[in-house]
Amino acid sequence: MGTTSGTEQRIREAAFRALAKHGYADLSLTDIGEELGQNPSILYHYFDSKDDLLLSMLEDFVDIFIGKRSTESDADPEATLRQTTDQILHPKQMQVEAVMNTPPADIETAMSRVFVELWAHATWDDEFRNETTQVERSLREMIAQTIRTGIDQGDFRQVDAELTADHILFLLMQGVHTRATTNQETSVERVQTIIDSIIVDLRRSNADTS
Amino acid sequence: MGTTSGTEQRIREAAFRALAKHGYADLSLTDIGEELGQNPSILYHYFDSKDDLLLSMLEDFVDIFIGKRSTESDADPEATLRQTTDQILHPKQMQVEAVMNTPPADIETAMSRVFVELWAHATWDDEFRNETTQVERSLREMIAQTIRTGIDQGDFRQVDAELTADHILFLLMQGVHTRATTNQETSVERVQTIIDSIIVDLRRSNADTS
Amino acid sequence: MGTTSGTEQRIREAAFRALAKHGYADLSLTDIGEELGQNPSILYHYFDSKDDLLLSMLEDFVDIFIGKRSTESDADPEATLRQTTDQILHPKQMQVEAVMNTPPADIETAMSRVFVELWAHATWDDEFRNETTQVERSLREMIAQTIRTGIDQGDFRQVDAELTADHILFLLMQGVHTRATTNQETSVERVQTIIDSIIVDLRRSNADTS
Amino acid sequence: MGTTSGTEQRIREAAFRALAKHGYADLSLTDIGEELGQNPSILYHYFDSKDDLLLSMLEDFVDIFIGKRSTESDADPEATLRQTTDQILHPKQMQVEAVMNTPPADIETAMSRVFVELWAHATWDDEFRNETTQVERSLREMIAQTIRTGIDQGDFRQVDAELTADHILFLLMQGVHTRATTNQETSVERVQTIIDSIIVDLRRSNADTS
DNA sequence: GATGAATGAGGATTCATTCAT
DNA sequence: AATGAATGAATCCTCATTCAT
Numbered sequence: 001m002g003t004t005s006g007t008e009q010r011i012r013e014a015a016f017r018a019l020a021k022h023g024y025a026d027l028s029l030t031d032i033g034e035e036l037g038q039n040p041s042i043l044y045h046y047f048d049s050k051d052d053l054l055l056s057m058l059e060d061f062v063d064i065f066i067g068k069r070s071t072e073s074d075a076d077p078e079a080t081l082r083q084t085t086d087q088i089l090h091p092k093q094m095q096v097e098a099v100m101n102t103p104p105a106d107i108e109t110a111m112s113r114v115f116v117e118l119w120a121h122a123t124w125d126d127e128f129r130n131e132t133t134q135v136e137r138s139l140r141e142m143i144a145q146t147i148r149t150g151i152d153q154g155d156f157r158q159v160d161a162e163l164t165a166d167h168i169l170f171l172l173m174q175g176v177h178t179r180a181t182t183n184q185e186t187s188v189e190r191v192q193t194i195i196d197s198i199i200v201d202l203r204r205s206n207a208d209t210s
Numbered sequence: 211m212g213t214t215s216g217t218e219q220r221i222r223e224a225a226f227r228a229l230a231k232h233g234y235a236d237l238s239l240t241d242i243g244e245e246l247g248q249n250p251s252i253l254y255h256y257f258d259s260k261d262d263l264l265l266s267m268l269e270d271f272v273d274i275f276i277g278k279r280s281t282e283s284d285a286d287p288e289a290t291l292r293q294t295t296d297q298i299l300h301p302k303q304m305q306v307e308a309v310m311n312t313p314p315a316d317i318e319t320a321m322s323r324v325f326v327e328l329w330a331h332a333t334w335d336d337e338f339r340n341e342t343t344q345v346e347r348s349l350r351e352m353i354a355q356t357i358r359t360g361i362d363q364g365d366f367r368q369v370d371a372e373l374t375a376d377h378i379l380f381l382l383m384q385g386v387h388t389r390a391t392t393n394q395e396t397s398v399e400r401v402q403t404i405i406d407s408i409i410v411d412l413r414r415s416n417a418d419t420s
Numbered sequence: 421m422g423t424t425s426g427t428e429q430r431i432r433e434a435a436f437r438a439l440a441k442h443g444y445a446d447l448s449l450t451d452i453g454e455e456l457g458q459n460p461s462i463l464y465h466y467f468d469s470k471d472d473l474l475l476s477m478l479e480d481f482v483d484i485f486i487g488k489r490s491t492e493s494d495a496d497p498e499a500t501l502r503q504t505t506d507q508i509l510h511p512k513q514m515q516v517e518a519v520m521n522t523p524p525a526d527i528e529t530a531m532s533r534v535f536v537e538l539w540a541h542a543t544w545d546d547e548f549r550n551e552t553t554q555v556e557r558s559l560r561e562m563i564a565q566t567i568r569t570g571i572d573q574g575d576f577r578q579v580d581a582e583l584t585a586d587h588i589l590f591l592l593m594q595g596v597h598t599r600a601t602t603n604q605e606t607s608v609e610r611v612q613t614i615i616d617s618i619i620v621d622l623r624r625s626n627a628d629t630s
Numbered sequence: 631m632g633t634t635s636g637t638e639q640r641i642r643e644a645a646f647r648a649l650a651k652h653g654y655a656d657l658s659l660t661d662i663g664e665e666l667g668q669n670p671s672i673l674y675h676y677f678d679s680k681d682d683l684l685l686s687m688l689e690d691f692v693d694i695f696i697g698k699r700s701t702e703s704d705a706d707p708e709a710t711l712r713q714t715t716d717q718i719l720h721p722k723q724m725q726v727e728a729v730m731n732t733p734p735a736d737i738e739t740a741m742s743r744v745f746v747e748l749w750a751h752a753t754w755d756d757e758f759r760n761e762t763t764q765v766e767r768s769l770r771e772m773i774a775q776t777i778r779t780g781i782d783q784g785d786f787r788q789v790d791a792e793l794t795a796d797h798i799l800f801l802l803m804q805g806v807h808t809r810a811t812t813n814q815e816t817s818v819e820r821v822q823t824i825i826d827s828i829i830v831d832l833r834r835s836n837a838d839t840s
Numbered sequence: 841g842a843t844g845a846a847t848g849a850g851g852a853t854t855c856a857t858t859c860a861t
Numbered sequence: 862a863a864t865g866a867a868t869g870a871a872t873c874c875t876c877a878t879t880c881a882t
Binding site: 238239240250251254259260 | 850851852853854855
């Protein structure tokens with residue numbers, strides 16, 4: 001945003017859609033060019049290489065994935081937790097449009113696939129892995145902060161906020177992962193059910209924990 | 211095992227190690243040949259194609275991953291759960307050797323990487339996805355069965371066995387996934403801590419749940 | 421001609437020369453690249469595959485082979501027949517240059533070899549066979565038409581024009597075929613002698629046939 | 631026959647059938663092995679190389695093609711000519727079985743295809759070309775001899791026996807060639823019609839020629 | 841800003857051939 | 862006599878990248 005040309009952004013969006021369509025191992029610049037509706041070589045005006053483009057695209061992905069949360073500290077912590085869960089397990093067209101002008105049709109599938117491919121690639125590329133690491137760190141911190149707020153406000157029990165945040169985050173990641181990589185249709189629902197029970201458990205009166 | 215030629219098995223093992231070293235997107239038959247110490251073309255005596263080999267190798271991976279559990283029904287359910295957790299989060303050399311004669315040096319890293327790559331590929335290949343789906347189904351059923359045994363024996367509270375099994379399984383998968391894809395050194399430990407607390411929670415006297 | 425890129429045409433010409441040099445069974449893209457003086461992969465900018473290129477080249481071959489005959493209906497039928505015979509049995513540099521900028525050195529040998537290879541390949545490829553079939557059909561029709569004209573003008577006896585055309589055409593094809601496939605140096609001359617006698621026979625006064 | 635092992639002969643027959651099925655450019659030892667029902671490497675016990683086998687097979691082909699004609703000089707020359715024509719344009723199962731124990735199903739198609747492929751290959755291989763040259767020479771001589779006999783017996787006009795033999799032979803070759811290489815269903819019939827008229831013409835009373 | 845021609849390295853795969861058994 | 866494991870060269874083709882326009 002700002003100085004970056006419109007074309008540069010459109011290339012990232014094309015890369016996103018192409019990745020969701022073909023996967024990392026089978027993603028050619030031709031595929032991206034087709035998604036872009038332009039000659040693939042144009043990309044070298046804006047990026048140093050294919051990997052440079054994809055790294056840049058990862059940053060857009062992160063923005064969609066963690067969302068531009070308002071994080072109004074005065075919000076109801078429980079509602080905030082539910083909203084975060086929902087944004088990750090069920091990303092909305094709107095959410096993607098805040099970052100990309102031309103989102104793919106099936107947002108949930110596309111986001112899951114791109115997540116899986118980018119994370120898998122992070123195994124082999126340090127720059128990617130720094131990014132994935134940072135994303136998980138931010139998300140955990142956001143969730144932990146919300147839990148801490150809940151504890152402070154007396155809404156939640158006095159749990160270990162960091163560990164509970166991890167707990168929720170691990171389940172969220174796995175929900176996204178499993179949607180793309182298995183045929184278990186109900187996995188995401190089950191993840192959601194489990195997270196719900198964790199949130200409910202957080203609210204149990206402090207008396208219960210004694 | 212048995213009728214299959216030694217070479218065929220050695221090729222699968224080479225493919226496993228090569229995949230752990232290069233990743234799916236960057237895995238060439240040359241890489242596999244190098245790992246095998248033989249000419250890559252030999253592979254076409256035993257497999258129809260690169261993908262056929264990798265699918266066959268996935269089946270070996272599954273055997274290592276879910277393990278040949280003794281599942282003695284008389285075993286302590288809690289111990290069984292801890293053992294399953296440990297086998298998945300911390301696979302042992304021995305475990306791999308039960309399936310492969312020539313395992314890679316760093317088993318934990320290799321297993322995590324191969325898991326991530328094979329699961330990611332399952333997004334694009336139906337035969338792979340059938341396998342990943344089946345693996346998760348078997349593991350959930352194994353865990354659920356253990357929990358049911360625990361409930362029947364009065365060791366565990368009367369929880370929803372299937373949902374609890376899902377809960378544990380999701381965390382296990384994510385533990386393996388995160389080891390390969392992020393720099394969060396302590397993620398696996400945290401997964402283990404969380405699963406431990408779930409197991410401990412299972413043991414809370416039935417009186418507590420009333 | 422016209423809109424088609426110069427390179428595309430040059431590739432077809434290189435394919436023609438390479439085919440005349442190596443034969444179908446032993447024709448590699450490397451050979452074509454060498455003949456072209458360029459990297460063989462360039463070919464995929466202009467053609468879908470090796471076979472696509474060769475099919476396209478066959479069309480050029482056909483143009484040379486059947487020639488762009490002026491077919492001036494007022495011409496002497498006997499002269500026309502002799503010209504057709506000559507063009508097929510003894511193709512001239514000029515004739516090839518009307519279609520290709522870079523013809524091979526020995527035109528007669530090259531044309532015979534390419535004919536044999538393309539026709540042989542037509543056994544196995546429907547698209548090729550459609551082309552060879554069409555070529556023979558056109559040539560027969562051209563010859564038959566000339567004969568009919570001769571009959572109408574009273575120059576020729578009232579023979580079965582189609583059958584006589586077949587007769588001449590079969591001999592022509594065999595003349596071309598035999599030059600490439602045997603050591604019989606004089607075969608083509610003998611074919612020509614025979615065809616000459618057929619033409620002479622056509623001119624026998626109608627009185628003779630009564 | 632005689633000292634040659636049965637296997638050696640069976641390999642030649644397999645090569646014949648495989649060639650009729652795949653064509654020279656696409657004929658692999660695997661194809662021959664499949665046709666043989668044995669491991670392809672067996673062939674190196676009996677032949678020096680693939681080409682050596684095919685050259686040897688060509689010799690069998692020649693025997694079928696020119697036939698083991700009894701050439702009883704007392705036979706009717708016209709009948710002999712018609713028989714030769716028929717044997718080449720319409721080879722019979724019986725004819726092939728005199729040379730091969732396991733002939734292909736559709737003899738006419740197989741013979742035409744093998745002819746075309748072997749002759750085309752003769753363009754590039756001297757040993758093959760010697761053979762093709764010899765075959766055509768023998769056939770011409772056989773036909774010429776028959777014609778001379780006819781002239782001597784007063785059955786035929788005093789034509790140029792060699793040239794007429796060429797004439798008939800060229801048409802025969804082209805008949806076989808065209809069956810494999812074009813879709814012109816009636817070409818062979820037309821060749822036969824033309825040859826018939828040549829034979830009939832031979833019989834015209836000597837008075838006519840004066 | 842954008843194109844498309846061109847390259848060369850590398851991809852999977854096939855194949856004729858050899859060799860030990 | 863026959864097999865099948867193994868090889869390495871060669872095959873077609875794809876791809877990321879560069880460069881002139």
